[in-house]
Amino acid sequence: MLYREALNLALDHAMEHDPRVVILGEDVGFYGGNYKVTEGLYVKYGPKRVIDTPIAENSIVGTAIGMAMMGLRPVAEIMTANFAMLAMDQIVNQMAKLRYMSGGKVFLPMVVRMPQGVAKQLAAQHSQSLEHMFASVPGLYVFCASDSISAYHGLLYAIRLDDPVIFLEHVLLYSMDFPFQKVENFDPFKARVLKEGKDITVVSYLKMVHDVLKACEWLEKEGISCEVIDLVSLRPIDFETIYHSVKKTKRLVVVYEAPKTCGFGAEISARVSEELFYFLDAPPLRIAGEEVPIPYNRKLELMAIPTPEKIYQQILSWGKRHGL
Amino acid sequence: MSQTLAEKFYYLMKLGREFEIRCKEEYLKGNISGFLHLAIGEEAVHVGAVVGFGKGDLFCPYREHVLALARGMDPRLIMAELFGKATGVSKGKGGSMHLYEPKLDFFGGNAIVAAHLPHAVGAAYARKLMGEKAGVLCIFGDGATNNGTFFEALNMASLWEVPVLFLCENNQYAIGTHISKSSYLKDLYLKAKDYMPAVQIDGMDVFEVYKAVVEAKQYIETYGKPYFIEALTYRYEGHSMADKGDYRSPREIEMYKKRDPIDLLLQKSFKEGWLTEEQVKLIDQKVEAIVEEAVAFALASAEPSEEELYTDVYCGVCSDVIP
Structure with missing residues (x-):
């Protein structure tokens, strides 16, 4: 199964079983996602749950935070990690802090997905790997997926979590085909040998x-x-x-x-x-x-x-x- | 306006004023630390807005003590939070700028200018999606209207048709920089008028704030769309206790104090027969006792335990809705 198909399967599964799950981001709806991760979901779940947003990364994450505060389980897509730099206030100052600052009163069951890394000749503003910037911030979980199994199960786990998760993908993995099977009790906190x-x-x-x-x-x-x-x-x-x-x-x-x-x-x-x-x-x-x-x-x-x-x-x- | 409303306004504004005067004293004594932003002079906006809005989610900036009091947050828990005590509303982990109580639909206390505007838009989107009618009130200062996130939030709120009341409290100063040096448009409501109905009101008159907010609430909940109010107001103190506020002339400050929101409320209420001297006296006594009790509670409360350093970073719980 292609990596992006595994991500799509996880999103579809989550949306099918939990009406609180919504997707938002640039081109995620009608267009189907720039890497086709959200393909088909707009038709299946409608524009209210698969939300096309303006190019406003800080407020994509910001509105997702507001949704999560009210009990939805938003999955925000940032087109690439490079663009997430525009959302660093919401990711670092807001998403990672609100639970702690409120003494545990605010829950943010949300995921911010984004691909990163070098693809092919996209130049300096589309090719960065920035995982260390997110992983240095207490209050965030940072997951990443190297194949279709960890893509499917990791993303599903992230959506189920009542805490905010940064979910990192790699641009070159989307079209790669990996053996796929559903695994019992997948634990993202356990590294795989x-x-x-x-x-x-x-x-x-x-x-x-x-x-x-x-x-x-x-x-x-x-x-x-x-x-x-x-x-x-x-x-x-x-x-x-x-x-x-x-x-x-x-x-x-x-x-x-x-x-x-x-x-x-x-x-x-x-x-x-x-x-x-x-x-x-x-x-x-x-x-x-x-x-x-x-x-x-x-x-x-x-x-x-x-x-x-x-x-x-x-x-x-x-x-x-x-x-x- | 009814007698009951005038009494409620006076009680909340006086409580806010006295609570914050006491905060200032406790800060100078060393019982409160960090950044302490006082809303003294801006009580009409805070009380008029929260009372006028009634039920609904509230997203505030860091100058939010009076907003929290008006929403019904226990003054003892606010003071304890300012003292950094375990009994504080945010367990002593947030402080003055981070008061939260989801049970009161009160979502901060945010210390990054304009950052909570998209939160309000997202919250309103969620409420609408879940089939609830209640609108969301989002309060912010004049400084926020120069930030990109402000325009992002206005755009999304209008585009997605969500019921948010954006209330800008224009006290003319972004810390020490006058609005003439920070904003091309001097009338801030003009920044919103192409997106949604937008009005400018006198923020020193609690009755005017209340009336405008009631109308706005009705609009956003009837049409499910956003609305914008700019309330002209003034803060007597510096931006925070770390700021003397001496970039303004004493004459300017005195001029605004002549239109003090509490004085204006009393003048009007006496004239209309909504309040008597006797009632005012009783309220003053009640407020004094509440503030005294809040400080006593905060003083007597324990520091957070050492384990609290590590709690509330994550909750670690997984929903079992998705198989």
Whole structure:
């Protein structure tokens, strides 16, 4: 099942069973969504529950907050995470804070969905990975989905939660086809071990997970066995699963598309170093984006982010330096 | 206007005034900290609007003590919140700018200028979708009308046809910057008039505010559409207790004090025979006792426990409606 079809299925299922669920965003209704995630829902549930909005990101999230305060369960779509920067007041100052500031009196059962990451030559204002900006804010849950199973179940879980959730998707995943099956008791707070291994723990999420899996296939041929962990929640992070794996492998690599500085690699490797310093056989390795805005030119664009080849090479040379 | 209304207005405005004068004292004593925004001088807008609007959700800016009192929030719980105590209406976690009581349909207390306008639009949308008729009252200052979110909210409210009464309390100053330096249009209701019916009223006359809000409420609930009121008013104090307000001449402040909203209410009420000196005296005594009791309650209340630091960040509950 295509990733976007899995998201659509989750939205359809939620709307069918709970009349409080509404969708709002730019082009989500009549047009069917710019990435076709909401396709068909406008016809099925009508314009009152699948709401086309003006290009006003701050008030898309703001009105969703008002709806949630009254007991609806809005799912707001922001066309891309880049545009969510216009909604940072509502996301950071409002959505994340209202429950705490009200001493627990205000409930915000709402989801803000958005894709992020490098697609193909969309240039600097359409290509960012900004998960660390949301994940640094207490009061938000930040989920992300790397395949159709986590897309379907993660989104459904987010809609069921009485707390606000930022739900991150990746632009390149929408048209990717993944095996799909419904899973009993899917828990987004539990990271998924996609592949077991004994030499290195590689932590990643969203689209990079697939680049990591490819690189790890090649590394296996070099005799390096990788355990691959896919984070489904970026706030909170399931450190237990990471620690459990690193205790076994004694080596940590974190792969992500955002620029290296102040990203998830910093957080995860710092925590692992704090907790498991004497277990480690090598300093943690971060493989991440370059410290540049994403360029338009395809060659430069690919230079700016990790690729399976780069992941393979960097892990190989780092491994060699540290006794693998 | 009836006698009962005049009495109610006087009671709430006097309560608001005395409550806030006491807040100022408690701030100077160190019992209240943080940013404390007083509405002294603006009571006619707050009381006239809340009483006139009656039932319905209320979204307020950070200058909201009098609005909360007028809505019926327990003065003790407000004062305790200002003192940062566990018994405060927001458990001492919100403070002066963040009073919430969903049971009273009172949704803050928001400290980001113009941010609560889309909340009001969303709330009204939700009420309408759920088949309820009640409109939503959204109050904000003149400064908010220069913010992009203001225009986003007006546009969406009109486009989606939702019953929100946007009430702008124009006290002429965005902290220390006069409106002549911040707004191209000086009559702020003109910013809304292409979207919805929009009027400008005297915000120092509680009867005029009340009348305008009653009419507006009737309009938004009959037609299910938004409405805009600009109420001209003035704050005697600085923007907050951190601001002396000395960018205004003493002459200007004195000029406005000559049209004090409580004095105006009394003059009119005595003239019309709606209130007697005796009634006023009794109300004053009642107000004094309430404020005293609120402070005593706040002083006697405990600090939040250490565990409270970590509660209310998330509720962690999942709805079981969706299988």
